[in-house]
Amino acid sequence: MENRLVNSPSASPAPSLAAGEQELAQASTSLIDTDTFVDPELAALCRESAADGAVLLRNDGTLPLRGGSRVALFGRVQIDYFAVGYGSGGDVNAPYSWNLLDALRDGGQVSVDAELAATYTRWCEENSPDEGTWGNWPRYFEEMPLDAGTARAAATRADVAVIVLGRAAGEARENTLTQGSYYLTDAEKGLLDAVTSTFTSTVIVLDCGNIIDLAWLDEYGEAISSVLYAWQGGMEGARAIADVLTGAQVPGGRLTDTIARHYTDYPSAVNFGGLEHNNYAEDIYVGYRYFETFAPDTVLFPFGFGLGYSKLDMVPTAHVDGEEVTVTARVSNAGTEHPGAEVIQVYVQAPDGKLGKPARTLASFAKSRRLAPGENESLHLTFPIASLASYDDSGVTGHRSAYVLEAGVYTVFAGTDVRAATEVATFTLRELRVVEQLTEACAPAAAHPFQRMILDRDDAGRAVIGWQDVPTREVSRRERLQARRVPALEPTGGQGVTLVDVSEGTATLNEFVAQLSHEELEALTRGDVIMNSPLGTPGNAGVFGGITASLRAKGVPPITTTDGPSGIRLSAYASLLPCGAALASTWNTPLVRRLAARHGAEMVRKGTHVLLSPGMNIHRDPLCGRNFEYFSEDPLVTGLVAAAIVAGVQEAGVAACPKHFACNNQETNRNVNDSRVSERALREIYLRGFQICLAQARPYTLMTSYNKINGVWSHYNDELCTTILREEWGFEGTVITDWWMQRAGDPDFPALADDAYRVRAQVDVFMPGGWFDHVNGDFDASAASSLLDSLARPDGITLGEVQRTARTVLQLVLALPALKGEILRNSRERSPCGRADSRS
Numbered sequence: 038m039e040n041r042l043v044n045s046p047s048a049s050p051a052p053s054l055a056a057g058e059q060e061l062a063q064a065s066t067s068l069i070d071t072d073t074f075v076d077p078e079l080a081a082l083c084r085e086s087a088a089d090g091a092v093l094l095r096n097d098g099t100l101p102l103r104g105g106s107r108v109a110l111f112g113r114v115q116i117d118y119f120a121v122g123y124g125s126g127g128d129v130n131a132p133y134s135w136n137l138l139d140a141l142r143d144g145g146q147v148s149v150d151a152e153l154a155a156t157y158t159r160w161c162e163e164n165s166p167d168e169g170t171w172g173n174w175p176r177y178f179e180e181m182p183l184d185a186g187t188a189r190a191a192a193t194r195a196d197v198a199v200i201v202l203g204r205a206a207g208e209a210r211e212n213t214l215t216q217g218s219y220y221l222t223d224a225e226k227g228l229l230d231a232v233t234s235t236f237t238s239t240v241i242v243l244d245c246g247n248i249i250d251l252a253w254l255d256e257y258g259e260a261i262s263s264v265l266y267a268w269q270g271g272m273e274g275a276r277a278i279a280d281v282l283t284g285a286q287v288p289g290g291r292l293t294d295t296i297a298r299h300y301t302d303y304p305s306a307v308n309f310g311g312l313e314h315n316n317y318a319e320d321i322y323v324g325y326r327y328f329e330t331f332a333p334d335t336v337l338f339p340f341g342f343g344l345g346y347s348k349l350d351m352v353p354t355a356h357v358d359g360e361e362v363t364v365t366a367r368v369s370n371a372g373t374e375h376p377g378a379e380v381i382q383v384y385v386q387a388p389d390g391k392l393g394k395p396a397r398t399l400a401s402f403a404k405s406r407r408l409a410p411g412e413n414e415s416l417h418l419t420f421p422i423a424s425l426a427s428y429d430d431s432g433v434t435g436h437r438s439a440y441v442l443e444a445g446v447y448t449v450f451a452g453t454d455v456r457a458a459t460e461v462a463t464f465t466l467r468e469l470r471v472v473e474q475l476t477e478a479c480a481p482a483a484a485h486p487f488q489r490m491i492l493d494r495d496d497a498g499r500a501v502i503g504w505q506d507v508p509t510r511e512v513s514r515r516e517r518l519q520a521r522r523v524p525a526l527e528p529t530g531g532q533g534v535t536l537v538d539v540s541e542g543t544a545t546l547n548e549f550v551a552q553l554s555h556e557e558l559e560a561l562t563r564g565d566v567i568m569n570s571p572l573g574t575p576g577n578a579g580v581f582g583g584i585t586a587s588l589r590a591k592g593v594p595p596i597t598t599t600d601g602p603s604g605i606r607l608s609a610y611a612s613l614l615p616c617g618a619a620l621a622s623t624w625n626t627p628l629v630r631r632l633a634a635r636h637g638a639e640m641v642r643k644g645t646h647v648l649l650s651p652g653m654n655i656h657r658d659p660l661c662g663r664n665f666e667y668f669s670e671d672p673l674v675t676g677l678v679a680a681a682i683v684a685g686v687q688e689a690g691v692a693a694c695p696k697h698f699a700c701n702n703q704e705t706n707r708n709v710n711d712s713r714v715s716e717r718a719l720r721e722i723y724l725r726g727f728q729i730c731l732a733q734a735r736p737y738t739l740m741t742s743y744n745k746i747n748g749v750w751s752h753y754n755d756e757l758c759t760t761i762l763r764e765e766w767g768f769e770g771t772v773i774t775d776w777w778m779q780r781a782g783d784p785d786f787p788a789l790a791d792d793a794y795r796v797r798a799q800v801d802v803f804m805p806g807g808w809f810d811h812v813n814g815d816f817d818a819s820a821a822s823s824l825l826d827s828l829a830r831p832d833g834i835t836l837g838e839v840q841r842t843a844r845t846v847l848q849l850v851l852a853l854p855a856l857k858g859e860i861l862r863n864s865r866e867r868s869p870c871g872r873a874d875s876r877s
Contacts, residue, residue: 069575070610075612076635079635079636083613087276088280090618090619091266092290094344095254096263097262101346106147109197110201111191112202115199115201117203119204120274120275121665124207124663126617126665129605131604132272135273138158176213182227183232185235207662226253233257233261245266245267248656248664250300271613289404293621293668299335303659305657309657309658309661312705313709315712318488324671326397331500342454346372347374349378362462370410379404381452399674402418425442427721430720438475438477477510477511479716479761483509534548535591555828561593561802562801563802563803564584565584568776569608570597574599574645579806582849598694598804601650602614603616605639607643616666617652621669633682640689641690653695655670680729694738699724710745752775753778754798755797789827793824794823
């Protein structure tokens with residue numbers, strides 16, 4: 038077997054970015070653990086998932102390639118294959134990573150033209166790609182110049198041409214409307230011209246983590262036989278694509294984003310990339326909700342679309358029973374040669390009412406098993422009518438701050454994509470129903486007004502875009518917080534109670550917390566200052582919990598976090614998984630959960646406790662640099678795929694940490710950018726996926742985002758992290774910050790700043806725990822002072838609030854099976870109690 042050993046780039050990140058990332062990048066490439074073992078089941082699931090997520094966009098019968106076909110492979114990315122994107126979500130020390138040339142040769146199903154392969158191999162060796170530095174990674178690799186004579190010669194030796202085009206994306210920067218990023222380069226266009234003018238059958242493989250411009254497909258028309266969106270499938274991704282090309286696997290993917298004809302067709306295009314803020318003016322009309330309502334003619338490939346190798350028939354029926362809708366779909370493989378699987382998608386059109394609704398909203402989905410020719414399967418999809426409710430943030434229905442079902446006719450559609458779905462049922466609500474009465478939270482500030490898109494109708498009843506002022510906040514935050522009272526435990530001083538005692542039931546957690554000093558309580562609210570903490574597995578993202586000797590003496594172990602989601606980012610080899618976009622495109626949550634469960638088992642072997650995954654921000658705009666990590670433009674797909682990952686990872690007794698909560702929809706100036714969004718769009722689009730994930734999978738931890746939401750940084754946002762997250766959704770886990778916060782004072786309580794401001798919001802842990810001093814280029818461990826100083830003031834943070842956060846962190850320690858042994862070991866090896874020192 039021939040493959041490539043691929044490690045993360047060793048170059049240091051750009052000094053303008055966080056020095057902690059630079060330090061970790063260097064640490065993660067200094068391999069301390071050189072064990073290259075990969076669980077065979079995990080590798081097999083990676084390969085299966087990558088194939089199941091590959092989306093076939095066009096096919097005239099050229100695919101799958103026939104056994105023994107002579108194939109000419111074009112494009113340097115056949116060798117310099119992008120396995121995944123760059124940054125904390127992809128920089129994993131994979132023990133191996135296949136490229137497509139090697140994978141097709143190894144598969145032995147087709148004959149790869151040796152002369153052309155040698156030409157590309159030689160050129161790639163002489164023109165090694167520049168992997169870049171942190172935040173300055175390549176978006177593409179320069180293509181090998183191809184003359185027409187080389188293409189003509191290859192055509193005499195081969196039956197089919199396969200062109201591999203690749204794009205990379207990464208953290209801390211966006212894709213751009215330039216050649217080599219969103220658009221093809223002149224060299225790539227020349228490659229397409231040379232090959233399509235010579236070969237009668239040309240297949241395009243898109244090795245891309247993000248959506249790119251595909252308008253050029255229309256220019257080539259039938260000259261391009263097949264188009265496969267491969268995404269980036271990790272270390273086994275190229276082998277998975279070789280399986281799909283040769284028919285060993287079927288392309289199981291369906292689009293989780295709409296692909297429009299032009300970038301300017303996306304409703305976010307005019308409000309993306311702002312340095313200070315972005316107005317989410319498209320409101321709830323994100324992705325297909327916009328296109329199917331207002332601009333269906335601008336769609337190149339609709340949401341949910343994807344082809345297979347066989348003809349699968351789907352016959353849906355539906356009935357409404359009380360408060361539920363059930364769709365039954367009988368899927369049959371009517372083909373004679375190839376197996377296939379189908380994704381059944383159920384959409385609903387709600388009545389316009391006073392709020393206005395999209396033409397289609399995804400209500401449920403399910404994927405059939407792989408059906409052999411002649412086989413069939415019946416799928417049953419049930420969803421509550423209440424899940425169709427819309428949020429009234431203006432009071433236009435008479436119920437401000439409530440989810441309501443407006444009166445009228447609801448139409449249910451079922452099919453294989455949003456455009457192909459046909460009507461299967463209707464039901465009528467005679468009067469408005471209030472599904473859930475809530476309270477205003479995170480509403481836009483009156484100081485920053487903007488208008489949002491709404492549904493209007495012309496004289497002929499056609500949907501047209503209207504505009505209205507976004508409702509602004511009316512609730513006093515100060516009064517809301519003053520009404521909250523957090524009772525304090527009476528401090529008892531050292532009582533000799535250990536966390537082992539609590540774990541064994543001989544003492545209560547309150548008794549343990551009551552004996553902690555102010556310094557110990559403070560230490561539980563932050564990490565160990567730096568990334569790659571010596572208290573954790575080498576190459577870790579940071580450590581929290583037992584970060585002082587006195588806490589460890591009481592049995593509190595350090596909790597090790599590691600970057601994800603495409604693998605475990607450590608100073609060790611670890612499996613490189615398919616990117617988030619690839620996993621979501623499977624629409625196969627049971628498969629994703631099985632993969633995540635094996636990944637969780639690898640976490641245990643590698644010695645980490647919290648995986649900073651899944652990334653689940655909405656694909657608001659195709660240029661967002663981290664879309665490859667995320668799942669979809671749709672919150673239901675996002676929430677259910679994320680729930681599968683969380684549930685799978687946590688089967689192993691470790692924690693998943695969904696991120697970034699919330700509205701981290703661009704990388705440009707992400708640390709200071711303000712996402713200005715209506716409360717309706719926030720709840721229906723940008724928070725709903727998190728709500729679904731938390732309800733279904735109960736993650737132990739959650740990470741806030743860098744950005745502001747309507748003027749308030751997420752890591753200080755009590756309405757986001759207390760009102761919505763804890764009071765409305767009932768979340769009981771630990772909330773951590775993304776790495777490093779922005780210093781700020783509480784605008785309503787002057788005695789609170791920085792960590793005191795954060796703790797009041799119930800953002801429990803500041804990670805990695807220290808401020809970065811850009812002047813001196815070093816870390817400042819003074820995070821403790823802002824909390825302790827405020828605690829000492831009568832109008833500052835209260836003891837009860839700090840104890841509440843400490844309890845939350847300790848509950849995480851007690852809840853994680855992977856930490857049970859650590860609790861016992863720390864207690865047995867404890868040093869004298871009562872000493873609140875720094876890291877040791």
